[in-house]
Amino acid sequence: MELGGLVRALRAEGPRDGEQPPPRALPPAEEILLQLGPLISEGAAPVRDLGALVEAAQGQWLFGGLSPATLGELVAALNDYAAPPKQEQDAADPPSKDGADAATAERAAEVGSVLLHLLAKLEAAKTQESLGVPVVGPILSRVMGPIYIFAATHIEERPWTNARSQSVAQELLALLVQAGGCGTVAEFLRGKDEDEEGRFAAVMGLLKQELTKDTWKRNPATKHVFSWTLPHVTRPWLSHYLERVLPPSLLISDDYQEENKILGVRCLHHIILNVPAADLCQFNRAQVVYHALYNHLYSREAPLIQAVLRCLLDLLPILERAQRQQTQGRPASPCDEVLRLVLTHMEAEHRLALRRVYARSLPAFVQRLGILIVRHLKRLERVILGYLEVCDGPEEEARLGILETLQCTIEHAWPRMPCRLPVLLKALLRMIWDVHTDHGSTPELVKAALLQGATECLILLDHCSGGQVKVLLEGVYSSCEENRVWECIRKVQENT
Template identity: 80%
Template sequence: MELSGLVRALRREEPLPALPPAEQILLRVGRLLAEGADGAPKAGVVRDLGELIEAAKCRWLLGALSPPALGELVAALGAYAAPPEREGEAAGLPIHDSAHAATARRAAEAGSVFLRLLAKLEAAKTHESLGVPVVGPILRPVLGPLYIFAVTHLGERPWTSAESRAAARELLAALVRAAGCGSVAEFLRGKEEDEEGRFAAVMGLLKQELTKDTWKHNPATKHVFSWTLPHVTRPWLSHHLERVLPPSLLISDDYQEENKILGVRCLHHIILNVPAADLCQFNRAQVVYHALYNHLYSREAPLIQAVLLCLLDLLPVLERAQQRWRQQQQQLARPTGPCDEVLQLVLTHMEAEHRLALRRVYARTLPAFVQRLGILIVRHLKRLERVILGYLEVCDGPEEEARLGILETLQCTIEHAWPRMPCRLPVLLKALLRMIWDVHADQGSTPEPVKAALLQGATECLILLDRCSAGRVKVLLEGVYSSCEENRVRECIRKVQENT
C-alpha cells in the first residue's frame, strides 16, 4: 500500500501527545483538510486516508478512538467536498463550471472514504473486543453529518456528477443499514412513535445554515431540508414543528420563484402532517395563511398552482378555528372567512387574465373552492358568472383544461346554489349552446376524446339547469332541436330532453 502523500503531509504536522496513534492520525488529517491548501495535495491525502482505513485493523483504528476525533474528521471531509458558496453569485459573479466539477470530484473521493469508514464500523460491531457498546457511541454523533453530506450530493445539481451521486446513494443506504433501519424515513423519525430518530440531530445541524442571513450561502442547504422534510410524516412531525416551520416560511418568502415554490411545498407538507390544534396554536395557521395569500398576486403559473393547492388544505384548519371562536362568542351567523377572501381574489384575477397557463391553473382549482364554500358560493355568484361566461368562450389549446375546469365549476355551482339558477338560465343556456357549437365546428388540433369530454360536460350542465328550473330548458331547446341539422349538436340536446 502506497501512502507517500499522507505520510509526507503528516510529517509536517506536530505530533499530538497522549493520544492513541489512530486518533492522532485522524485528527491531524482533519486539520490538514481544514487548512487552505492546494487541491492536488488534499486529494492525495483523502485517497491515502481511504486506503489506510480499509487496510487498518478494527482494534487499532477504533479501539481507543473518541467520538470528537471522528466527528472532526467527518466535518473536515464534508467541508472539503462542500459546494461553492453563492456569495459571488449574489454579487453578480457566476460560479464557473470548473468549480462545480471539482466539487463533484471531491464529493466522490470523500464519499469513498466515508463508505470505507462505515464498513469498518460495521465490521467492528462483531469484533470480540469491540462490539456494539464501543462502536455505538462512536457512530451515533456522526450519523447526522454523514446524512447531510449524502443528501447534499444525492440529486442532480450543478455541483454533482454521476460518480458523486452514485457514491451518495451508496453512502445513504449504508447509513440506514448502520443505524439498524429499513428506510430513510425510519432513519429520520424512528421505528415507533415514541422513539427518537435522527431528524432532530439533522435539523440541529441545519439550523445554523437556515437563518435569514446564512441560508443562501450554501446552495445545498435548501435542497437538503426540502428533501428531508417529506420523509417525516404524521404523527412524528408535530414534535418538530418549531424546527421546520420557520425555515419553510423563510424559503417561501424569497424573491426567486424556484425558492418560493420550494418553500410552499414544505408548508403544504407541514399542513398535511401536523394536527390542526398544533397549527392553530400561537396563531401559526394565520401566519402561514398570510404568507400564502401574498403569493396569490404572483404572475407565475407553477407558483400559483402550488399556493392554491396548499391553501385548499389550510382553509379547513382556519375554518375550524373560526368556528370555535364563533361558538365562544355565541355568534350564529357565519361571517366571511379566509375561503371567501381567497376566492374573491382568485375571481378578480381570473376575470382579467389572458395568459393561458394561468387560466388553466385557476380553472383547475376553482371547483374545489366552490365545493369548499357549498351554499355560501351565492356570495360570489355575480362575479363567478362573469368568469364562467368568459372562460366558456375561449378555446385554450388541444387539451382544453380551462374549459373543462370551468364546466366542472358550473356543475358544482348549480348543485350547491340551484335556487339562484333559474334567473340566470337565459345567459347560461346561451353560453353553453354557443360552446357546444364551437366544439362541433372546431377543425383544429383538439383530440376527439377532449371534444367528447367538453360536450359531455356541457350536456350535464344543461341537465342540471333543467332540473333546477322545473323543465324550462327542455321547452327552450325544442325549437333548437327541430331546426338543427348537425347530428353531434342534436345528440347533446336529445340527452337533455330524454333525461327525467
C-alpha cells in the same frame, strides 16, 4: 512514521496462513487523524491518504481509544471539502461556475468513497469482541448526522453532482440506514415507532446554523437537503419538530426567487398535511402561514400559484374550524377572501398557463364553500361566461375546469340558477357549436369531454329550472341538422 509506511504496516497487520504476525509499534489512530483533519481542505491528496488509511486499518487500531468527537470533526471536514461553492447571500444571478461544480462532484465522489469504507469498518467493528456496540455506538451517533447531510447533498441531480457522485451518495445512504438498524430513510430519521427518537433532531441541529435569515443562501445545497429530508418525516412524528421546521419553510417561501418560493410552499404544504390542526392553530401559527401564502397569490407565475392554491385548500379547513370555535354565525371566511381575490385575477387574466391553473382549482373552492358560493355568484358568473368563450389549446384544461365549476355551482346554488338561465344557456350552446366547428388540433377525446360536460350542465340547469331548458331547446331540437349538436340536445330532452 511516514503515512505511506503506516498504510503498509496496517495492511501487514492481518493474519497470514493462520498465524498472527508480531505486533508493530504503530502511532495512535487519533494522533494520525488529528494531523490529517486540517489538511483535508488543501487538496485531494490528504483525502486519498485518509481513504487508504481507513481501508487498510484494522478496527481495533482505528477505533480502540478513539474519541467520537475526533471522528465527528473529521467527517465534518470531509463534508466541508465536498460542499458546493459558497454563494453571496444576495446574489440574484450567480456567475457561471460549471468548472467549479464539476470539481465539486469529483471531490464528492472521493469523499463518499472514504465514508463508505469508514461505515463498513464501523459495521464490522460491532461484532468484534474487543470493540462491539459499547465502543462503536457513540462513534456512529456522532458521525451519522454529518454523513446523512453529505448523502442528501449529492443524492439527486444538481449542478454540483454527476452520475458517479450520485451513485456513491445513494450507496452511502443505504449503508447508513443499515448501520442505524433501519429499513428505510423515513425510519432512520423519525424512528421505527412514535416512542423511538430518530436522527431527524440531530440532522436539524446540524442544519440549524445554515437555515437562518443571514446564512441559508450561502450554501446552495442547504435548502435542498432540508426540502428532501422533510417529506420523510410524517404524522405523528412531525409535530414534535414543528418549531424546527416551520421557520425555515417560511423563510425559504418568502424569498424573491420563484424556485425558492415554490420549494418553501411545498415544505409548508407537507407540514399542514402532517401536523395536527390543534398544533398549527396554537400561537397563531396557521394564521402566519395563511398570510404568507395569501401574499403569493399576487404572483404572475403559474407553477407558484398552483402550489399555493393546493396548499391553501388544505389549510382553509383548519382556519375555518378555529374561526367557528371563536365566533358564532357565518362571517366571511378565509376561503371567501381567497376566492374573491382569485376571481378578481381570473377576470382580467389573459395568460393561458395561469387561466388553466385557476380553472383547475376553482371547483375545489366551490365545493369548499357549498351553498355559501352564492356570496360570489355575480363575479363567478362573469368568469364562467368569459372562460367558456375562449379556446385554450389542444387539452382545453381551462374550459374543462370551468365546466366542472359550473356543475358544482348549479348543484350547490340551484335556487339562484333559474334567473341566470338565459345567459348560461346561450354560453353553453355557443361553446357546443364552437367545439363542433373546431377544425384545429384539439383531440377528439377532448372534444367529447367538452360536449359531455356542457350536456351535463344543461341537464342540471333543466332540473333546477323545472324543465325550462327543454322548452327553450324544443325549436333547436326539431330543426338542428348537425349530428353532434343534435346529440347533445337529445340527451337533455330525453333526460328525466
